[in-house]
Amino acid sequence: MIIRRLLIANRGEIAVRILRTCQRLGVETVLTASEADLGSVPTRLADRTICIGAAPSSASYLDAEAVVSAAIESRSQAIHPGYGFLSENAVLARRCREAGIVFVGPTEEQLAAVGDKLEARRHAIASGLPVVPGGPVSSAAEARVRAQETGWPLLIKAVGGGGGRGMKQVHDPAKLAEALELAMAEANTAFGDARVYVERYVAAGRHVEVQVLGDGKDVIHLGTRDCSIQRRYQKLIEEAPAPHLEPGLRARMHAAAVAFGRHLGYRGAGTVEFLVDTQREEFYFLEMNARIQVEHPVTEAITGVDLIAEQIAIAEGRPLRLAQDRVTFTGHAIECRINAEDVSKDFRPSPGTVTSAVFPAGPGVRVDTHIEAGSRVPPFYDSLLAKIISSGADRAEALAVLRSALENCRIEGVATNVSMHADIVADPAFRRGGVDTAFFTGRS
Amino acid sequence: MNLTNDDVQEILRLLDASTFDELQLSTDRFKLTLRRSSAGGWTQETETAAASRTQPGGAANGAATLAPQAAAAASAAAASPAAPGAAAASTVEGIVDIHPPIIGTFYRAPKPGAAPFVEVGSVVEKDTIIGIVETMKLMNSVHAGAAGVVAEICAANGQLVEQHHVLMRLRKP
Numbered sequence: 001m002i003i004r005r006l007l008i009a010n011r012g013e014i015a016v017r018i019l020r021t022c023q024r025l026g027v028e029t030v031l032t033a034s035e036a037d038l039g040s041v042p043t044r045l046a047d048r049t050i051c052i053g054a055a056p057s058s059a060s061y062l063d064a065e066a067v068v069s070a071a072i073e074s075r076s077q078a079i080h081p082g083y084g085f086l087s088e089n090a091v092l093a094r095r096c097r098e099a100g101i102v103f104v105g106p107t108e109e110q111l112a113a114v115g116d117k118l119e120a121r122r123h124a125i126a127s128g129l130p131v132v133p134g135g136p137v138s139s140a141a142e143a144r145v146r147a148q149e150t151g152w153p154l155l156i157k158a159v160g161g162g163g164g165r166g167m168k169q170v171h172d173p174a175k176l177a178e179a180l181e182l183a184m185a186e187a188n189t190a191f192g193d194a195r196v197y198v199e200r201y202v203a204a205g206r207h208v209e210v211q212v213l214g215d216g217k218d219v220i221h222l223g224t225r226d227c228s229i230q231r232r233y234q235k236l237i238e239e240a241p242a243p244h245l246e247p248g249l250r251a252r253m254h255a256a257a258v259a260f261g262r263h264l265g266y267r268g269a270g271t272v273e274f275l276v277d278t279q280r281e282e283f284y285f286l287e288m289n290a291r292i293q294v295e296h297p298v299t300e301a302i303t304g305v306d307l308i309a310e311q312i313a314i315a316e317g318r319p320l321r322l323a324q325d326r327v328t329f330t331g332h333a334i335e336c337r338i339n340a341e342d343v344s345k346d347f348r349p350s351p352g353t354v355t356s357a358v359f360p361a362g363p364g365v366r367v368d369t370h371i372e373a374g375s376r377v378p379p380f381y382d383s384l385l386a387k388i389i390s391s392g393a394d395r396a397e398a399l400a401v402l403r404s405a406l407e408n409c410r411i412e413g414v415a416t417n418v419s420m421h422a423d424i425v426a427d428p429a430f431r432r433g434g435v436d437t438a439f440f441t442g443r444s
Numbered sequence: 445m446n447l448t449n450d451d452v453q454e455i456l457r458l459l460d461a462s463t464f465d466e467l468q469l470s471t472d473r474f475k476l477t478l479r480r481s482s483a484g485g486w487t488q489e490t491e492t493a494a495a496s497r498t499q500p501g502g503a504a505n506g507a508a509t510l511a512p513q514a515a516a517a518a519s520a521a522a523a524s525p526a527a528p529g530a531a532a533a534s535t536v537e538g539i540v541d542i543h544p545p546i547i548g549t550f551y552r553a554p555k556p557g558a559a560p561f562v563e564v565g566s567v568v569e570k571d572t573i574i575g576i577v578e579t580m581k582l583m584n585s586v587h588a589g590a591a592g593v594v595a596e597i598c599a600a601n602g603q604l605v606e607q608h609h610v611l612m613r614l615r616k617p
Contacts, residue, residue, distance in 0.1 A: 020448065055604070340580070348546065349580035351548075351579060357489065361487060372490045372491060379547045379548045379579045380580075404483065
């Protein structure tokens with residue numbers, strides 16, 4: 001089939017990103033928006049906007065029935081869910097199938113297989129991937145047995161989801177029972193699922209992920225991204241390719257991601273996340289994200305592939321348009337997430353109205369944003385305002401472009417973390433490259 | 445017409461070699477301003493006009509297509525609700541107002557279905573948590589700020605509250 005009209009069930013910069021590709025491809029766009037987002041830049045760019053509910057996400061962007069109704073009403077052939085919200089929601093995928101609408105994403109079975117972290121771990125083991133030692137626990141006694149495999153310290157993680165919720169580091173065996181109880185309560189509140197598992201806590205680890213594309217039969221990879229610069233498990237800076245990885249290790253990670261995708265018969269764009277133990281030069285499977293990622297532009301910058309266009313082509317039922325040996329990697333790219341948060345007040349969120357939005361432009365600079373002067377930043381959603389992506393022939397050039405780009409980014413009306421990015425980009429350890437996830441905690 | 449990033453790069457290549465410091469491109473839908481930056485490199489600013497191709501359509505399941513004007517009005521309404529929480533500041537002796545620390549959604553209980561943190565008549569200390577304000581997916585505890593007894597609850601559960609709104613009133617001991 002050919003998708004001629006696509007419904008975008010998202011907001012913010014990713015809605016604009018999907019709109020751009022649709023415009024280039026000549027695909028008509030229908031955008032769903034909450035009451036708080038009516039009048040936003042994405043609603044101005046879309047061919048048509050449908051209001052699906054009140055400002056809180058639960059009344060709009062998380063309402064699968066409202067999204068499917070809007071698609072039926074607008075006679076959209078497909079729904080692109082973006083990231084977050086309903087992007088990995090098996091219920092939306094099922095409702096789409098029942099309504100005869102194409103869900104731009106993997107199958108319901110694949111969403112279920114990677115959405116449950118223990119299930120994903122089982123699939124990883126079955127496809128021969130290394131996993132961090134550990135496993136499911138439901139009591140302190142079981143956790144103590146597991147601790148013999150994991151060693152101390154260990155990490156308690158939620159089965160139902162990520163983002164740091166339900167996650168606890170335990171350094172002292174005497175505090176295990178208490179931490180387990182707390183993690184289970186937190187997991188239950190966040191995901192409606194109290195199940196947890198334990199893993200070895202890898203102190204010096206880098207977060208490196210591999211982008212994959214699959215058509216249900218064949219799977220290819222589009223290289224690595226390093227996302228080790230994080231604060232409270234939220235990524236701040238990402239780059240492609242992951243710097244200073246031993247070539248053999250990088251090749252093994254590419255192969256592992258493809259093996260995992262093939263094992264699932266994966267369809268769509270996905271990301272296989274790994275933890276790289278820099279001391280042991282080993283890597284472990286963490287999880288798979290079955291959607292487009294926030295940081296996808298760094299991969300686009302070094303491969304020249306429009307990942308949204310590939311998602312749409314796969315959703316149309318076409319076989320992969322790229323063979324693995326046709327995927328080439330040129331240069332280096334780095335992305336900074338510009339958030340509405342006040343760095344001087346412990347990263348307190350800063351909703352409001354943007355009075356001025358000056359972004360960098362020029363060779364090697366790309367800005368993905370939904371913000372311009374007058375844009376409202378509602379308190380209901382995440383704080384991402386823009387992504388500044390720099391690229392160059394090598395990492396040094398990408399860093400130089402980024403440094404000047406950040407100087408040319410001036411947003412007024414809401415507080416932003418631009419100055420924090422400028423500090424990180426000037427940091428000697430970051431400039432050397434290959435820092436681990438403790439970088440941010442270590443410097444503040 | 446919509447410019448891609450590649451188009452902008454192409455324009456900048458030409459502009460960079462010229463003596464011009466600023467270029468403004470505008471259509472009825474879109475305005476782009478490129479400026480040579482004093483810090484080196486270039487900056488861009490955009491202005492996107494409200495959609496002109498919004499079509500009226502049959503509404504299904506409460507869904508409606510909105511004209512840009514209506515959209516702006518609805519949006520403004522969503523951002524500043526006339527609400528009980530917008531109560532005027534108290535001037536009564538011995539009464540203390542509790543304001544939210546930040547704009548966001550007010551919750552009276554730690555999670556849905558749980559008992560509220562406090563009720564009218566609850567005795568609170570300065571550090572007692574009286575509610576939560578959720579802003580941009582972050583939960584912020586609201587502390588009483590003073591010792592006293594909860595005299596009145598002004599904001600409803602799930603309501604959008606701004607910093608000048610009154611959440612609750614305390615009677616000082």
